[in-house]
Amino acid sequence: MTILHRFFPLDFIVSFPRALPTPRCKLHQQTLLKPPSLSLHRSLSTTTTMPSQPRIHLVRHAQGFHNLGSEFHSLPDPRLTPLGESQCAKLQEEHFPPSLQRTISLVTASPLTRTLHTAWLVFQPALSNGKCQPSILAIPDAQETSDYPCDTGSDVPVLQKICTDQNWKVDLSLVKEGWNIKTRNNRYSPASDAIKLRARDTRRLLREKARALAANGDNDVEIVLVAHGGYLHYLTDDWEDANKLSGTGWENCETRTYVFENDFTSDDEQAWFTETMDSRKRRGITHPMPNHEKQAELFNSCMQGWEDQGLQRPDKLPAEDEASQPIDEEKRAGQEPAAKNMDVDKKTGEVEVMA
Numbered sequence: 403m404t405i406l407h408r409f410f411p412l413d414f415i416v417s418f419p420r421a422l423p424t425p426r427c428k429l430h431q432q433t434l435l436k437p438p439s440l441s442l443h444r445s446l447s448t449t450t451t452m453p454s455q456p457r458i459h460l461v462r463h464a465q466g467f468h469n470l471g472s473e474f475h476s477l478p479d480p481r482l483t484p485l486g487e488s489q490c491a492k493l494q495e496e497h498f499p500p501s502l503q504r505t506i507s508l509v510t511a512s513p514l515t516r517t518l519h520t521a522w523l524v525f526q527p528a529l530s531n532g533k534c535q536p537s538i539l540a541i542p543d544a545q546e547t548s549d550y551p552c553d554t555g556s557d558v559p560v561l562q563k564i565c566t567d568q569n570w571k572v573d574l575s576l577v578k579e580g581w582n583i584k585t586r587n588n589r590y591s592p593a594s595d596a597i598k599l600r601a602r603d604t605r606r607l608l609r610e611k612a613r614a615l616a617a618n619g620d621n622d623v624e625i626v627l628v629a630h631g632g633y634l635h636y637l638t639d640d641w642e643d644a645n646k647l648s649g650t651g652w653e654n655c656e657t658r659t660y661v662f663e664n665d666f667t668s669d670d671e672q673a674w675f676t677e678t679m680d681s682r683k684r685r686g687i688t689h690p691m692p693n694h695e696k697q698a699e700l701f702n703s704c705m706q707g708w709e710d711q712g713l714q715r716p717d718k719l720p721a722e723d724e725a726s727q728p729i730d731e732e733k734r735a736g737q738e739p740a741a742k743n744m745d746v747d748k749k750t751g752e753v754e755v756m757a
Contacts, residue, residue, distance in 0.1 A: 454621065454622060454623075455661045455662065455665070455666060456612040456615075456616075456623035456624065456625060456661065456662065456666055457623070457624045457625070457659055457660070457661060457678075458608060458625050458626075458627065458659070458660045458661065458662075458675060459624070459625070459626045459627070459657055459658075459659050459660075460626075460627050460629065460634055460637070460638070460657065460658050460659075460660060461493070461520065461521075461524070461626065461627070461628045461629070461655065461656070461657045462628075462629065462630065462631050462634060462650070462652040462653065462654060462655065462656050462657075463482075463486075463512075463514075463516045463517045463519075463520040463628055463629070463630060463654065463655070464482050464483075464485075464486035464487065464489040464490050464493075464516070464519075464520045464523075464654050464655045465482065465483050465485050465486035465489060465654045465655075466480045466481065466482055466483065466486060466516040466552070467480040467481060467482075467483055468480045468552035469483075469486075469654065470483070472648075472712070474552065475550045475551065475552045476550075476551050476552070477551060477552050478551045478552070478554065478556070479514055479515050479516075479551075479552070479554065479555055479556045480515070480516060480552050481515055481516060481519065482516055482519050482520065486516070486520075486654065486655075487523060489654055489655040490520055490523035490524045490655060491523070492655070493524050493655045493657065494523075494524055497657055498524065498525075500527065503527050503528060503531050504531050504532070504533055505533070505622060505624050506525065506528040506531065506533070506534045506624050506625075506626060507533060507534055507535070507615050507620055507622075507623050507624050507625060508534060508535050508539065508611055508615065508623075508624075508625045508626070509521055509525045509528055509529060509534060509535070509538045509539070509625075509626045509628075510538065510539040510540070510541050510544070510608070510611075510625065510626065510627045510628070511538050511539075511540060511541070511544070511572075511627065511628040511629070512540070512541065512542075512544040512545045512546070512555075512628065512629045512630060512633070513540040513541070513542055513544075513545065513555050513561060513574070513577045513581065514545055514546065514553075514555045514556075514630070515555075515556065515561075515564060517544075517628045517629060517630065518538060518540065518564075518565070518570060518572055518628075519568075519570070520628050520655070521538045521626070521628040522538065522568075522570045522571075522572075524628075524655075525538070525626055525628075528626070529571055533620070535573075536571060537571040537572055537573040538570070538571060538572045538573065539573045539576070539611075540572055540573060540574050540576060540577050541576060541604060541607065541627070542555075542576060542577050542578075542581040542590075543600040543601070543603050543604045543607070544600075544604050544627060544629045544630075544633065544637075545581075545582075545590065545630070545633070546629075546630035546631075546632060546633050547592055547597050547630070547632040547633050547636065547714075547716060548592050548632065548713070548714045548716075549584035549585075549591075549592045549714075550714075553584075553630070554582050554584055555581065555582040556582065557579070557582065558574065558577055558578070558579055558581070561574065561577065562574060586719065586720060591719070592714055592716055592719055593716055593719040593720070594705075594716035594717040594719070597633070597636045597716055598636055601633065601636040601637045602671075602672055602673065604627075604637060605637065605672070605673035605674065605675060606673045608625055608627065608673075609662060609666050609673045611625060612625060612662075612666050613666065613667070616666075630650075631647070631649060631650025631651075631652045632649050632650055634650070634652055635650065635651070635652075635704070637675070638658075638660065638675050638677070639674060639675075639694060639697050640677065640691055640692075640697065641697050641700035641701045641703070641704045642687075642691075642692065642700060644700070644704040644707070644708075645703075645704055645707030645708065645711070648711055648713070649708055649711065649713050656685075658677055658681045658682075658685070659677065659678050659680065659681040660675035660676060660677050660678065660681070661675070661676060661678060662674070662675060662676075663675065663676045674694075676690075676691055677691050701717075702717075705717045705718070
């Protein structure tokens with residue numbers, strides 16, 4: 403069967419109103435909080451206005467062909483459906499009007515085709531707003547959780563060709579060979595502990611990006627990440643209604659807004675997010691995010707729910723499996739965290755990564 407895909411640019415955008423974070427307890431942090439970064443405070447003190455807390459807009463990708471039914475989970479790195487493309491247009495129209503286009507500082511996405519395509523269709527105008535970095539930053543740690551073919555990304559040369567052919571402006575500098583190896587003995591394993599680790603590293607990466615932008619004079623940092631339904635629960639540590647849909651509580655093209663639970667100048671290990679009350683009210687929720695202790699209970703219920711849906715249960719997957727093979731050194735580079743420290747060239751959008 404031949405599936406035709408349509409690719410077309412759209413041109414609407416918006417940002418969300420501000421809201422103060424609601425504190426959650428840190429019972430699940432693995433280490434004690436570290437003192438705030440003195441070097442960051444020094445760099446920020448040179449500006450006339452201290453930056454506000456960054457806002458992080460998280461978006462689940464639009465409908466892909468694998469979302470049409472479990473029989474399509476065998477499709478490798480599937481594209482968006484025509485309905486998915488129209489969902490992108492609706493998201494722009496309803497939540498991202500052009501009047502607030504100028505506020506977005508950075509657009510990031512998982513390197514799978516459907517997330518890059520969603521980011522391009524929804525946030526293309528932001529890339530030329532004069533403030534935003536001009537390319538979508540692909541973050542391999544933000545890929546989906548399972549090792550199904552539909553959740554496994556394309557090899558780097560294939561991904562480069564897709565972006566070139568579709569004229570998507572994507573920075574693939576963090577995507578190394580081996581990023582799509584999802585055996586149980588590596589970084590991108592579908593096991594829960596591995597997913598939690600890379601979700602933490604994604605939060606820390608976005609915090610470093612926010613710091614770099616603020617240090618460069620951006621007093622109103624606003625970052626977008628387009629990712630996946632299952633992964634977004636790990637990223638946010640929010641497991642409420644996580645069984646509402648197949649493997650997620652996020653609708654296709656749903657967006658929610660977050661801030662860092664602690665000040666973004668602090669060096670806490672987990673760099674937790676917390677959803678703003680304005681974001682929660684938009685989806686009909688009047689109470690703050692439950693604390694991490696309650697989320698641990700919800701997580702266990704969610705895992706059982708995913709198992710009942712016939713999906714992988716990440717918390718019961720072993721650390722290694724019989725199919726695991728040693729990874730050569732070149733591919734191992736793709737298994738490393740994207741960055742610990744980084745800087746951004748505001749003119750080119752290129753990212754300098756320092757281990």
